[in-house]
Amino acid sequence: MTKSSKKKATIYDLSVLSGSSPSTVSAVLNGTWQKRRIKESTAALIRDLAETHQYTANRQARGLRSSRSGLIGLLLPVHDNRYFSSMAQTFEAHVRSKGQCPIVVSASRDPEEERKTAETLISYSIDELFICGATDPDGVHEVCETVGLKHINIDLPGTKVPSVISDNYEGGRMLTEAIIRHFPADQPLRPDELYLFGGRDDHASRERIRGFRAVKRELLGDDPDGCIQPTGYAPNNARLAFEAFYEKHGKLPRGLFVNSSINFEGLLRFMAGHPHENFADLVVGCYDYDPFASFLPFPVIMIRQDVEGMITKAFEVIEEGRPQPRIHLISPELVQPRTALTGPLDALRDID
Amino acid sequence: MTKSSKKKATIYDLSVLSGSSPSTVSAVLNGTWQKRRIKESTAALIRDLAETHQYTANRQARGLRSSRSGLIGLLLPVHDNRYFSSMAQTFEAHVRSKGQCPIVVSASRDPEEERKTAETLISYSIDELFICGATDPDGVHEVCETVGLKHINIDLPGTKVPSVISDNYEGGRMLTEAIIRHFPADQPLRPDELYLFGGRDDHASRERIRGFRAVKRELLGDDPDGCIQPTGYAPNNARLAFEAFYEKHGKLPRGLFVNSSINFEGLLRFMAGHPHENFADLVVGCYDYDPFASFLPFPVIMIRQDVEGMITKAFEVIEEGRPQPRIHLISPELVQPRTALTGPLDALRDID
DNA sequence: AGTCTTTGCACCATCGATTGTGCAAACAAG
């Protein structure tokens, strides 16, 4: 077993082996060697040694010195849902293509935890932070600001730095209209038959609700307050709301605008508890896309947010110097029932 | 704006402010101060200063000195799927509860990328690496081994270090049996009507196939080779396989064992292309659980792998000194159609 | 041959925290 085993080679090891100084080795291996007028032959020798000894730079040492780490952070509410996991997948691809290392962490929609998590990432000297779906983006902003960390909001906007979010108003309108139009003309939906469940008092929910109500008024002529049921994002709270409605009316509303796929899981839980109902007349619109949900036994119209578009835009905006804290809207897409869209995974090849 | 803004406080700053030496400050703030016989009053003073100046240790500096980073890595094939995203979610909770920081990265099932990614993580001096679903776990092992990094395999086993995986044989048996038994006695499934699609030549697929074939032979008396269609994991390859079958036979097999939820997406894509088929007689078993898939218009029996159990076991095993490279089997769970299980998200509270 | 310029590289401080060691002051024992 060669000496190369067991401990990583450092520039000092290579310096001894090559007969050059550590700084020369460093310069050669980090690309600044031309600027330092190192001979090509010296560089070649060192590169060779680095190769055979499998040298890779210690990022902590480099980061300590340069106060940059090569890490780019993504702060998510949760991992376990197709919207956010595709966010992670897309984010990772972008970061890796820039030659940096993604670090994706979730903070459970808890403002306190969001700040704590950001602090932790900061303690690793991350270079940039993408704040996605944060409950308190401006709180996270504070902690970034005090250390001069570049950051940007995604999915839910803040007021201090730029935000890249879905056009939730337009999406809410599209989805609501699609639900209404899905009913045949001879059995049109009444205003009190179209409910919105899920979400809470955040920007996205408010905008979707605004779109929902506007379209209801335009197309159905009325928009009763009681049809808005912001139950939060927990599946079980959504389930309880459906239970309560069902208890009271003996059925679900014919038209359902579900605020997210997580809330939609609450609807599934409700349905699992009512195995003999067939929900024949039901039309569901869900603000999020999940391929399996699209093929459920009742019509499910979905909104797919343009994750790729949002991430791309966010990277563009964050590169600008000190950009204005404006909101960039990215148009989402309406997805008809029984549609299997491709996603970030399709970009990967499958080795067989 | 107080001086605390703009740049982070270091132990040197606090050392000046408190009149103590940097080493004293360090000892107080990292908990080793009792061992160093620092007076309680000195410690209190320093803790106070640290608090008001929002001191947090620079992890890169600490890591450089101690050659530990506080980072624990999880290497995934992909993020964007409920199985792996729940893996990430669960992993993260465990790591955070140990006071460390999770770093989750995906490597697209590509052996080369798996090794490269591990190298990158190593360059950040991660403390442990969990290798999940790797195509070449032993390749990753090599790179970990040379630097003495603790690691463990999950989901797909290697031969060099312990592995914690699903009991895929038993799971394959359960799922196959459940599919067969789902057909009424008067219209029993014939051996050539039960196909397995998806997966490839990895340990998990082989074991599932072994279970599948064993049960077919036991219950149906035969087990034709042609019924095994390992199409890889890409949704589109699975779709093409379904397409081809349909082309040839004018219908799908009545019984379908789909090797993963990603492959199942291939089935959806196929179905989207055949909108007028109703697939009335179809029974699908899927080796993975997705709540939405469970409620599709045909019976879908699923296997939920015990992610929480696997992660917990993996943490136990990795704590043992130099454990044997044995395989730990974790039993998966059979999930009947129309079942909405709770997941890692339910452990989070929802603030309203 | 003497001066000036360029080439090629070595030296050393530095980033922030950790940790082994040394040592004065306070206290105890004789």
Add this chain to the structure above:
DNA sequence: CTTGTTTGCACAATCGATGGTGCAAAGACT
């Protein structure tokens, strides 16, 4: 009052890479 012990902390080396500065040797020029 002297010697020995404990308390409480400061000092300084160290982790690995970076980058400013300095300087000898080689080449150019007069």
